[in-house]
Amino acid sequence: MSKRRTAVAITVAGVVSAGALAAAMPSQADPAPTATDVVGVGSDIIQNSVDFLGDGYSWSGGSLPGYNAAGNKNRLISFSATADGNGRNSFTDPALGTSVKLNPTIVLRAGTSPVQRPNGGGAGLNALVADGNPTNGGRISFVRSPNKPTSAQSTPTHPLHTIQFADDKQYIATATTTNAPADLSTADLVKIYSGTWTTWGDVAAGVTPGAHTGETIVPLLPQDGAGVQTIFLNALKAANGGTAITLGGAVQKVQQNDPSTITALPDATRKNAIVPFPKGRYELLGAGYFHDPAPVYNSDSPSAALSNAGIKLQTGASNFIADIPYYIVFRESDASSATAWQPGSTLNWVETLFYNADYDPDDPDPGVTPPFVASAAGKAIIESIGLTPLYKDWANTTTG
Incomplete structure (x- = not known):
């Protein structure tokens, strides 16, 4: 029987025009997320699409806002795979001698020590597993990955859930x-x-x-x-x-x-x-x-x-x-959590952003709130950067 969970609607409207990216300016940064923000790491190729889903972008004559533009208390934070917004590794200053590649670090939550920044979907999945479950760490909420987790990463004891939101x-x-x-x-x-x-x-x-x-x-x-x-x-x-x-x-x-x-x-x-x-x-x-x-x-x-x-x-x-499937991977325990994420809502963060078990894109129920990636605003962002929106639930399927 369907849970039929609903939520306070969060509307994000915007204007989409051809060639809008030509004057788009980066909106991502390295903030220090709070304990209730949703934090993602992982794939370089997927990071820009999730940056836009979170923060949107603007250009001369128009704008396309992301989820965070609605002014909610808790935010969607997606850390870049590498140390700069262009998706490249950082190097020591060449003025000080021969440049040496660095191993960039990242502060995943406010008040915690820096850790190695996961660079790539595979590295992100390994970091999610090493990060533990909510009762044993849980600084990472989700991973961007073009591959499903392996059977060694998603286990019967600690299963990982995968959804696909786009295709490249x-x-x-x-x-x-x-x-x-x-x-x-x-x-x-x-x-x-x-x-x-x-x-x-x-x-x-x-x-x-x-x-x-x-x-x-x-x-x-x-x-x-x-x-x-x-x-x-x-x-x-x-x-x-x-x-x-x-x-x-x-x-x-x-x-x-x-x-x-x-x-x-x-x-x-x-x-x-x-x-x-x-x-x-x-x-x-x-x-x-x-x-x-x-x-x-x-x-x-x-x-x-x-x-x-x-x-x-x-x-x-x-x-x-x-x-290149654009997957979001998160803990099954987060998908089934009864803890509402935003004040005034009944949905957890997974249901709000990425996957709502009650939402059927082929037969949408007006009483069920679609996750942001499957909403009109989310799909507009995905299409505007040359991707094909694809809302598909893979549950606990692994690569082997």
């Missing part, structure tokens, strides 16, 4: 001027990333005899702990008859979803580099959402927008493509 696509990115053929299939990538094929001459389709056939392929792969790495390797495993590939010695690990992993390479190397890249991040870069952090901040003269210039996605029908 993963393609292969190359330099705009590249020696790579126009078509690289999943089967081709199995041979390239396993080290069986090392030059473009080994890739028969799409290569003109004598043109760059001797050039060495530079296969790049997102860093360990990144959910998009798992998405890519799982696709290669499926194309390899269900057997996981052993990475070849030429494969280099790089920061996920960053065009400079290709564009910053020397010319000869850049033309031979390939890397899995999400369509959603590519479009956000093309829309000018991210800005160059190098200049000193000046609100009267904003820094130049970063872009996807210098790279392109291989999107032809015969090319590699993989779905």
